[in-house]
Amino acid sequence: MKHLASRRLDLDAGESLFFHSKAGSALISSSGTLLVTGAPRWLGEQVVCSDAVLEAGQSHTVHQDGWITVTAQHGGAACILSQPARAPQWETLLSAAMAFFSRFPGITRALRGRYRSAKPV
Structure with missing residues (x-):
């Protein structure tokens, strides 16, 4: 809004x-x-x-x-x-990045799977 x-x-x-x-x-x-x-x-x-x-x-x-x-x-x-009102710069960058990565569902699934299987340090 x-x-x-x-x-x-x-x-x-x-x-x-x-x-x-x-x-x-x-x-x-x-x-x-x-x-x-x-x-x-x-x-x-x-x-x-x-x-x-x-x-x-x-x-x-x-x-x-x-x-x-x-x-x-x-x-x-x-x-x-x-x-x-101007949106904060980081919100604009985040929405642009999300729009870009939504075009490549295979990459996002692979990254999500890798992140979930990472063990805490």
Whole structure:
């Protein structure tokens, strides 16, 4: 189960906030109008940025890691940014190793049998 770490962002009219966001993060507009400009990416030979306008109560999900800009329009605005919490590095490595070894059941059975028959020192 993924837990979300959230924070509230308050912006005055015309004020922008530029920050790095992870994929899967959600921006929820709680008041005012927000312009969300996504991370730049290559499309053919051009750099493009996706834009989304959020009215109060609307949300936007960030689809890729990168730097995004949130700009308040038409008066002050506020939003809630919810980012997936980072898993500890060892958990990520352990899950990757388990996924890799699950593809080779013969090896894991042989290792398990060898480990069980080992005598204590």
